[in-house]
Amino acid sequence: ELGFLIQSVHIRDNLDLSPNTYRITLNGVPMGEAEIHPERDLAINPGKVFGEIQGIATRDPAFGLDAVWIETTQRDNAQAQGYTVVDSGTVVATHLSEVIKNHAGELLGHEEVQELLDSLANNYPKLVEDLVPKVLSLSQVLKVLQSLLSEGIPIKDIRTIAETLADQAVLSQDSATLLAAVRVALSRSIVQQLVGNIEEIPVIVLDANLEQLLQQSLQTSGGEGFGFEPGLAERLQQALIETSKEQEMAGQESILLVAAGIRPWMSRFARHSAQNIHVLSYNEIPDNRKIKVVATIGDAGTGA
Numbered sequence: 001e002l003g004f005l006i007q008s009v010h011i012r013d014n015l016d017l018s019p020n021t022y023r024i025t026l027n028g029v030p031m032g033e034a035e036i037h038p039e040r041d042l043a044i045n046p047g048k049v050f051g052e053i054q055g056i057a058t059r060d061p062a063f064g065l066d067a068v069w070i071e072t073t074q075r076d077n078a079q080a081q082g083y084t085v086v087d088s089g090t091v092v093a094t095h096l097s098e099v100i101k102n103h104a105g106e107l108l109g110h111e112e113v114q115e116l117l118d119s120l121a122n123n124y125p126k127l128v129e130d131l132v133p134k135v136l137s138l139s140q141v142l143k144v145l146q147s148l149l150s151e152g153i154p155i156k157d158i159r160t161i162a163e164t165l166a167d168q169a170v171l172s173q174d175s176a177t178l179l180a181a182v183r184v185a186l187s188r189s190i191v192q193q194l195v196g197n198i199e200e201i202p203v204i205v206l207d208a209n210l211e212q213l214l215q216q217s218l219q220t221s222g223g224e225g226f227g228f229e230p231g232l233a234e235r236l237q238q239a240l241i242e243t244s245k246e247q248e249m250a251g252q253e254s255i256l257l258v259a260a261g262i263r264p265w266m267s268r269f270a271r272h273s274a275q276n277i278h279v280l281s282y283n284e285i286p287d288n289r290k291i292k293v294v295a296t297i298g299d300a301g302t303g304a
Helices: 072-080 088-102 110-121 125-131 138-150 158-169 175-185 187-195 208-220 232-249 260-273
Strands: 021-026 029-035 041-044 056-059 066-070 084-087 200-206 254-258 277-281 290-297
Touching: 021 088, 029 088, 041 072, 041 088, 066 072, 072 084, 084 088, 110 125, 110 138, 110 158, 125 158, 138 158, 138 175, 158 175, 175 187, 175 260, 187 200, 187 277, 200 208, 200 232, 208 260, 232 254, 232 260, 232 277, 232 290, 254 260, 260 277
Parallel strands: 200 254, 200 290, 254 277
Antiparallel strands: 021 029, 041 066, 041 084, 056 066
16 A cells, blocks of 8 residues: 555564564664564454453554453454454564554655656656656655655555646645645545545534634744644644544544645644544545534634
């Protein structure tokens, strides 16, 4: 789904770790660590189970869900009670997969982008020729692709991305403008990835006064970010966390719909507040979909 080949994963022994512990690092920086029990299975509580099981209590390292390391003989019993049961190898592989997806933007470099464009050029040579270096540099294309990956958007539809960049770059070289255009071009696949085939998309919106306040704040800062008044950032952060939890309990994706002008900054803020929230702009909703407002963040004043 990433749309490019990642670098090789190197495995080495680390005597500083306990025998059952592993650590995942990216460019030398630890990104995840957990203890596993190879002789046991991990029973993960997906949110609703029908009883307790005996074992070593822990949390699933990939998603942070409550889990229990159980004897392999308890597998059938645990599954009957609603637990998701996986072996230790799957636990490590899933954790690694999530780390890769969450940091895909950091794994994509100039060489990977060049390989993507070279592959595209096999079928669409004129498109690639008109894009790099005619209207954009390789670094500019890289920046857009990294931004997409950082928000969990696959870049496998590189043809649509390249066509959009080639068209838009004639009008603007601004990276934020280029990214916004690409997101609109990919809107159908973005929404499909989030909610599937449902016609009516459940969304969270900001109170009109709060959204206007954020837009004015961004304009005042010259596009450098929100200049929050004391306490507003904390209230907004808490509101996002609570709303995200409510959506999760209802079995729905948390999709925050905002004005296009504040979407990039709101997305960054949301990633540091409630990572499960996906931030879309109004013009990223495809024409064949409807929206249903399920929650509003903020009130008639400046609170959140």
